[in-house]
Amino acid sequence: MKDCKQFTGDFDTLKAEFPTLWRKVSSGADLVYLDSAATSQKPDCVLQAMDEYYRLSNANIHRGIHTLAEEATAAYENARKRIAAFIGAASSKEVVFTRNATEAINLIAYSWGRKNLNAGDIVVLSEMEHHANLVPWQILAEERDIRLEFIPVTAEGLLDMESYQEILALEPKLVSFTHMSNVLGTINPAKEIISQAKAAGAVTLLDAAQSLPHFPVDVADLDADFLAFSGHKMCGPTGVGVLYGREALLRDMPPFLGGGDMIRKVYLRSFVSNELPYKFEAGTGAIAEVIGLGAAVDFLSGIGMDNVDAHGREITQYAMQVLDELPWLHILGPGADKRGGVVAFTLDGVHPHDVAQILDWDGVAVRAGHHCAMPLHERFSVPATTRASFYIYNSHNDVDVLVESLRKVKKMLG
Amino acid sequence: MKDCKQFTGDFDTLKAEFPTLWRKVSSGADLVYLDSAATSQKPDCVLQAMDEYYRLSNANIHRGIHTLAEEATAAYENARKRIAAFIGAASSKEVVFTRNATEAINLIAYSWGRKNLNAGDIVVLSEMEHHANLVPWQILAEERDIRLEFIPVTAEGLLDMESYQEILALEPKLVSFTHMSNVLGTINPAKEIISQAKAAGAVTLLDAAQSLPHFPVDVADLDADFLAFSGHKMCGPTGVGVLYGREALLRDMPPFLGGGDMIRKVYLRSFVSNELPYKFEAGTGAIAEVIGLGAAVDFLSGIGMDNVDAHGREITQYAMQVLDELPWLHILGPGADKRGGVVAFTLDGVHPHDVAQILDWDGVAVRAGHHCAMPLHERFSVPATTRASFYIYNSHNDVDVLVESLRKVKKMLG
Amino acid sequence: MDDLYRELIIERNRSPHFRGELEPNDYTFQDENPLCGDNIRIDVRTDDAGFITEAAFSGHGCAISQASSDLLIESVIGKSVEDVKKMTKEDVLDLLGIELGPVRLKCALLPLKVIKAGLYGMGEATDTL
Amino acid sequence: MDDLYRELIIERNRSPHFRGELEPNDYTFQDENPLCGDNIRIDVRTDDAGFITEAAFSGHGCAISQASSDLLIESVIGKSVEDVKKMTKEDVLDLLGIELGPVRLKCALLPLKVIKAGLYGMGEATDTL
Ligand SMILES: Cc1ncc(COP(=O)(O)O)c(C=O)c1O
Numbered sequence A, B: 001m002k003d004c005k006q007f008t009g010d011f012d013t014l015k016a017e018f019p020t021l022w023r024k025v026s027s028g029a030d031l032v033y034l035d036s037a038a039t040s041q042k043p044d045c046v047l048q049a050m051d052e053y054y055r056l057s058n059a060n061i062h063r064g065i066h067t068l069a070e071e072a073t074a075a076y077e078n079a080r081k082r083i084a085a086f087i088g089a090a091s092s093k094e095v096v097f098t099r100n101a102t103e104a105i106n107l108i109a110y111s112w113g114r115k116n117l118n119a120g121d122i123v124v125l126s127e128m129e130h131h132a133n134l135v136p137w138q139i140l141a142e143e144r145d146i147r148l149e150f151i152p153v154t155a156e157g158l159l160d161m162e163s164y165q166e167i168l169a170l171e172p173k174l175v176s177f178t179h180m181s182n183v184l185g186t187i188n189p190a191k192e193i194i195s196q197a198k199a200a201g202a203v204t205l206l207d208a209a210q211s212l213p214h215f216p217v218d219v220a221d222l223d224a225d226f227l228a229f230s231g232h233k234m235c236g237p238t239g240v241g242v243l244y245g246r247e248a249l250l251r252d253m254p255p256f257l258g259g260g261d262m263i264r265k266v267y268l269r270s271f272v273s274n275e276l277p278y279k280f281e282a283g284t285g286a287i288a289e290v291i292g293l294g295a296a297v298d299f300l301s302g303i304g305m306d307n308v309d310a311h312g313r314e315i316t317q318y319a320m321q322v323l324d325e326l327p328w329l330h331i332l333g334p335g336a337d338k339r340g341g342v343v344a345f346t347l348d349g350v351h352p353h354d355v356a357q358i359l360d361w362d363g364v365a366v367r368a369g370h371h372c373a374m375p376l377h378e379r380f381s382v383p384a385t386t387r388a389s390f391y392i393y394n395s396h397n398d399v400d401v402l403v404e405s406l407r408k409v410k411k412m413l414g
Numbered sequence C, D: 001m002d003d004l005y006r007e008l009i010i011e012r013n014r015s016p017h018f019r020g021e022l023e024p025n026d027y028t029f030q031d032e033n034p035l036c037g038d039n040i041r042i043d044v045r046t047d048d049a050g051f052i053t054e055a056a057f058s059g060h061g062c063a064i065s066q067a068s069s070d071l072l073i074e075s076v077i078g079k080s081v082e083d084v085k086k087m088t089k090e091d092v093l094d095l096l097g098i099e100l101g102p103v104r105l106k107c108a109l110l111p112l113k114v115i116k117a118g119l120y121g122m123g124e125a126t127d128t129l
């Protein structure tokens, strides 16, 4: 496998690893990619790892004896081990591959939820959740008559920890919340929220879709029961996500999807489930994608998640500072010290869609809309926002281009 | 996008498009890949299509306005249209992307099944089903107290159509069966089975995981209500499968997984589902993989599914003929005229695992085991079989190498 | 971009001619573009012969959807209900005089979707224009 | 392959020394390799001091699992139950004298899994050897 170049400590050179970042957009302007919270770009080494699997070892896994099947199985299970290590899991049995973070959360709602939640039981979410951590529970609430309680979001864009205490007094069965908001950028005090939830007797699920790409996340340190994330937001491919689950909990859960690989034995009218983690992986998995995610984890580890974090903080701070100077621009959420690399804002008199469109003309790729967090937008009484999000390959210069282009938007439409 | 070379009508030249097929196995022998029923190899143009997406247009889809997002969305939705056309769907709204055929069947069991099936209702399967079309129904049967009935398999390896009539007299709600057995190779008379099921008032689900890669499958002609298949068995990537569903049925079904993209509106305690097909696609989809599957469909269309079929029949016939000459080898299933490119067999006195292992030494990749069809193996009183399966890139020479190697196995262990 | 935000669109977004609500009205409908939350309501008054005499839009949205609403209403006044039911995507794009990618197309077409849903008396607007 | 199917393995597969069932027995256990359906049962008799005096295997499987069963049983006769509980993957591979990929490893280790599950009196064999 072609390795990614070893990280030199200089983030300016990192951009070279990402083929997409060197293109121009339709207007002819150079691309400035500020939409990594939607999906990150992929380094060459991740694409090569998948290509190598397809071109050399492509085979179905687990059941095969021939050379290709053994190579493919080894590559797949080896990726699982590295991913388990990356998140601090005790064992690779605790790493279940899904399509994305969304499916991981749904798996918990269907399997753990339907086994453990009954009418009147309380599930705690927050007002800043992505739809992925709302809708599965709404479906379950409707079906099982469970109650949803929401940790409110303060005007500053933080979770209201006092209200949380009151909700915990209701003895909820589950507390499921986002580690980092994909709109406000807020990094929630996950360790504290989890330890308080545990003290109240609740099981915990952490939506790490935004946090894991950006800073060190260790399930052992956080003491999380379940954790969900997506490969495509952390330099990995589409089509693969992860559910981490504490082994004892996963063991007690009924299977979710049925089919090949998740079974030990099948009779016409019954089956015996396979051991962990296979019990939750039905049918042919996303083999190439898991191998790609393994390479992504190696790539990020090569940089060092502490370095990734520091670079993210630095650039976010700079962005907040220069955006703050625009009087007609209003940032949602807390100060730079409490957030990751996401900045969502509104412009006086200009709709976010128009902002995004005109920015695209200048090559700046941002997202406009509700970012799959409609209730949060409702909380702040805005139908939509424009969101710039930063990752390892972004620089001060990218922020400067953004600001220049925003001025133009204001002049044109404001 | 680099196009695959135009098909010349000569299958011998096709092999050049598949990079994997030119390697050697661990013993140093040339690879002879006879495991396409597990997963097919991928032509260069499919890998290039995905690579091009990742290197040029990588972005999240549907919600984005910037250039990359528009390009990615167009590529994704365009692939959906071509896939819909490939299977003869009336509209691309009827094509829902899943991880694989297994998830597609589970989606029907969870969404359609839980809405439409109640205690005592009958679901008809067959004794030759892959676990993917058994376990989801077993889970549902256990939960809802529905009854499973099985179309028996005759000694020849065909569905017993007389027993089927008796089962239909019980007025089942659903008939779900495989179009082509992944063990016996049997091609079932899908059109007849479906029309009889309809006449009895049942909804029909066709497991086309093995058939779609091999011969023309047209949902309109078959009149199937639902159809499931996987990309990876038909020159496409891992991580993507398809559920085809008749629009009227899909429309009436409740959503399955909840999250982004499958919603129209989300409030804290409720949501409104999105229109078809998005209602069933929660979270970030397998974007690159869908684009890859689109390229695979183009590739197969370029050859022509009639040609694919003819080549498959021809090589299967040859294989059956030469294997039949080995007196210590016993083929399961019907004659060459009733089967697709799958031949599973037993060897007197030699366990299938040993067969596969020694064949691998000669470069021949076959599968040994129960091929995710334990009840079918039970039906034929064999714990496991060795399976050789053929696809567009295989030749008579591959069959000859297989036979030579089988003789060696027999001499060594038999 | 110069194409996309031509003077007419910027102008109609800034100072629409047909903004408002009509109460009472003969037809009214409201719908949202779920992708972005653009929300348009259109009220219509007709005469006895089924011709549109007055119309107005309210709600919020991007410059494209606002300008499209304003221009659409301008074009339907004086037309018969039946003729408006037959209006197509192309008619709207002609009014705007621009080309659009798939996402922004939804913005531009939202008002047509809304007015047709209102005239057809539908429970929900559909994407099949 | 010459390595994998060395004479000893072919020989023990063809003519095992310890095939059969022991009734009554002191320990018995049966388990399957779900990947391939290999099914092994091992019966064990011990003396009062906890030493294995007799053992036999039955069931069906590939040459590797059959030879492994036969060689394993040969090696445990005369050992104490406690010592056999401590046997590892490496011990079995030493007996076979071959190297194995991950799939075939499961074949080779199935008898060890079975005998240990029997001696520990477990309800189900586990993969943690
Ligand atoms: C007949 C049949 N159905 C379903 C499947 C399941 O396919 P997948 O594992 O891609 O979900 C297979 C593949 O092995 C199959 O052969």
Ligand SMILES: Cc1ncc(COP(=O)(O)O)c(C=O)c1O
Binding pocket: A037, A038, A100, A101, A102, A103, A130, A132, A133, A178, A180, A181, A182, A207, A209, A210, A230, A241, A372, B260, B282, B283, B284, B285
């Ligand atoms: C906080 C958060 N949770 C969950 C998700 C869902 O991720 P995916 O669409 O990959 O399932 C996202 C991504 O948009 C997110 O930002």
